[in-house]
Amino acid sequence: MDRSAEFRRWKAQCLNKADLSRKGSVDEDVVELVQLLNEREQFFTTSSCAGRIVLLDGGINGFEVQKQNCHWLLVTHRPCVKDDLIVALNKANGDAVLKFEPLILHVQCQQLQDAQILHSVAVESGFRNSGITVGKRGKTMLAVRSTHGLEVPLSHMGKLMVTEEYIDFLLKIANQKLEENKRRIERFYNCLQHALERETDSYPKEKINKKSNSYSHKKKKKQGKASGKCTTEENDKELENDDDLGISVTIFPEDY
């Protein structure tokens, strides 16, 4: 079986499987983006989270939460209200940690060049920690990730370690990050549309999948157009906020 036939088989298998996430559906804020990708023959999404604020009841030392003994006290993809967080915190027995987790999206790509295009669009949109993985069997995956997080220990062995004033302050920041993340998703959607249009001109017609709806995860189409403009201007801040800020740099290829 040639590579493109094998890719089509993988894609069909993947998108016809049930959604195995706890939530069981694609997050609303990312449905359009997921559809845009799955409508193209050269891409399909294998996992996604639009971005969320979570409160996890961790181990006994505030260390990284392990799946098996991880307690989800709160999960929201919308701005978090203080009272909800307080209620959730009161249920904590271990070390509760508040996290803001930005968009994470895994997209399998037919060719490396497809992953390259998607990668540059992701970085251009502010998702600077995105990267490509190439598996032994040649499966090429792009992981879309942002540098834009928050991880704040709030309680120790069930005891709250911060004031209510601090929780107010923290939630304002977490909610701002959630909004900024949403703007970046819209920017990503628009940048991707433009990149795919440019590419289509120099691409065989059949690359645009006619049966697009069968690849839409059978999720409701989100109404309303994404508003973020395709410009690097908006994410200058993010680009300035570089992982490499002040780290040991010999040279960094301008155009790598």
Added chain:
Amino acid sequence: MDRSAEFRRWKAQCLNKADLSRKGSVDEDVVELVQLLNEREQFFTTSSCAGRIVLLDGGINGFEVQKQNCHWLLVTHRPCVKDDLIVALNKANGDAVLKFEPLILHVQCQQLQDAQILHSVAVESGFRNSGITVGKRGKTMLAVRSTHGLEVPLSHMGKLMVTEEYIDFLLKIANQKLEENKRRIERFYNCLQHALERETDSYPKEKINKKSNSYSHKKKKKQGKASGKCTTEENDKELENDDDLGISVTIFPEDY
């Protein structure tokens, strides 16, 4: 000029340049790893940070710090002492944020397959957010990143928002993460050594660079062997602590 000649030219250019980082040298905890990579013809490091605890005096809304108006109040690659943090916090005018930043390492690779080997070693060692970038001119870069961070707003417009008890608690966690990061670097070093040995058997001899010392960033050789074993056992916790935990997953290729 063929690809390998061009790569050698890039490598020579890069490693002969002065270190442009604020610190001006490779962090001690990562010197051995950087040397191991630069001794191989198919790799060279373009930037590195072993991992650190930093206190940044940010904007006026706790939002992501921008390079131009970013104030470094504290930077340490060693466990942070409370008094030092208190002194630094007293200098904050804006919104000070404490961050633990794990290892970040950028490695340019000659071939995609070289990046693939390095990527699997990185993930195996616990650096699960690592990813490959392939530039327009074919420059292939691996970014080694961990999921393992901390980002905690501590003051608002110069006013401390947490108690001294909380700072104690927080520093204990930050210092634990710094130690765990160090263990992962040692694991990475050992896993890489094994991977390169395996690979050497099926690799042309000249791939091992004789002039290794000219590629060592002229940094002092760190004494003492890295102790971390090459095993996935140790980083099960990290593997459990998956980005994809609970996110919308249709299917995730086992071996991608």
